[in-house]
Amino acid sequence: MPSIPGAVRRTVMLTAGIVLLGACGGEGGSPSGAAAEKGGAGYPVTLENCGRTVTVEAAPHRAVSLNQGSTEILFSLGLADRLAGTATWTDPVMKGLEEADAAVPRIAENQPSSEKVLDKEPDFVSASFESTLGKGGVAPREQFEELGVPTYLSPTDCTAKDNTGSSDGSRTKPLTMESVYDEVHDLAEVFGVTERGDALVAGLRERIETATADIDASDTTLLYWFANSEAPYLAGCCGAPGIITEELGAKNVFDDTHEEWPQINWETVADRNPDVLVIGDLTRKSQTAESAEKKIEFLETNPATKNMDAVRHKRYVLLSGQAMNPTIRTVEGVERVAAGLRSFGLAG
Template identity: 30%
Template sequence: MTNRPIRPLLAAALVLTGVAGCGSVSTASQSPTGSPSAAGTAQAQYPMTISNCGRDFTIAKEPQRIVGLYPGQTEILLRLGLKDRIVAQAQDGVSKPSPDLADELKTIRSLGAKTPPSKEILVSQSPDFVFSGSEYEFSTEQGFAGKDDLLKAGATPYVATAGCRQRRSTGTVEDAFSDLRTLGKVLGRADQAAELEKQARADLAAVTDRIAGRSPVKTAQVFYEGGKLYAIGAAIEVDMLRLAGGRNVFAPTEQRFADFYAAEINAEVVLERNPDAFVFAVQNDEHQRQTVDYLTRTFPGTPAVRTGRLVGVRNATFAPGTLASIEGVATIADGLHPKS
């Protein structure tokens, strides 16, 4: 689980407010004031107005100082060829990096490995575009820079579509493609975004085609940390499970998910549902070992444990607004429906 995984921060995430809204872009009718990026051919037009989480933001010129507030966000910025414009990243310690980007990620300044940066630290980087996976990163109650704080500092805040407060429980993998197109236009990388989307859709189709016709595997989607187990009942995490050929034993209509897409759960509930597989997010190798150990000790009689269907997935793949979700779908599919 990710983007405010249920660490001790769940209570804070539950009280966040906001309104739903997809990311969309409109440009002014005046002649373009921006110049095409060196690596692209599409001419971006500024000023440009984007709609995000129910608010409109106007971007005067192509952003040059970008901050990614979660690993999945930083990774997609790198894949768009924006390394020279990424001035900082945050929460880079909550997930293993994508292997092909690990070296590049090491060279980007970290503003906090486990939590979003404080308002003062973030503003001190003089960003002009800040990309997050959820509204949590802009929570002033936590001491983080709010959206209005960033606007005053000359930066545009952008939340992944599936991370908008009222959208978080109904987000889908498809939302990531909408974000990719918006980022491509806003950051002068429309051509690169189109190529990334084409490849990602092909990769996703390869997975879904491989498992087509197979019966969905009854799966408990969970997150384990600090001795506590949490059930995932909705959001992009469950859409990924569906695409990977799984059927979640937790339903989004359950009362425990009325306020948030995840909830602490006791072992008895899981035992009653007797899953054939477990799918869970992992932050690093040690976290995966701890989770597997807990599930093995706690649910030894379930088909999931007896058959070894314990599928750990890199935490960043569950982040709204990142193409890493395609990687996550592939990992889950391989665990639920092994290649013959």
């Protein structure tokens, strides 16, 4: 990853771009004209975000979103025209957002360099994971902020979470959808579209209520497999899969670990013998057995797993990677797992 000093030559251009963009008109009640030069009505916006105070002087018009989860929130808020670029995708874009996605350049399918991000002259940068805006990621938050670019990190990755150990971190207490809703409200406030944020959250809450109505899965055990067949990443108790499990009243067979995605051997998985396997259907190619098809092929031929109850009865629920991360698509996860349990006769 290029160091920021190599990009300092852009500082004057970047700062000038932010001032000029702040003077442009925009939809959703964004400021225009002389008022925008002073930030406009409702600005500056100041947020407490993952232990940092973030101040946004004017509604962003050239934002860059560095993770798919953050990007899909911004698209869902109708902000595609305020984005200069996106990056780090694991799945096809959420249904209904294809037009927005097509209108915004992808800086990189995976993690971009800081130089490529700065080439977009961003006036705001958002990310879903601390690793994206930390050492070894695109660039630490401080480096963007030194250039006058405010940054935002999803509270789902810092609320009651320790990211100092393994790459995926561990939870000190279970995550809830409230952290996702907080992210929606924060981003809506930053962009000056708070009513859209309220409407989006209300819709997500309603979908969960509908999906979980009259369901009783208290006698059902689940296992969540995100990626990798050689050393599989399986869900611990308390991340996004924990939200799904809790909403349905079921039990995660690995709820005794607080690691986000511990790597657990297949013999231990077979010993836990879950009723249902929730399988990540990813389109990326950075691990072994990314697609659901490859995962199922492995499960049905591996000596350690082929005799598990869920495998013999083909009790599989397929989810996008984003539904297994703490995002607005976690709601999609609740809906699909609920539908799967009902189809298997395991919903009470």
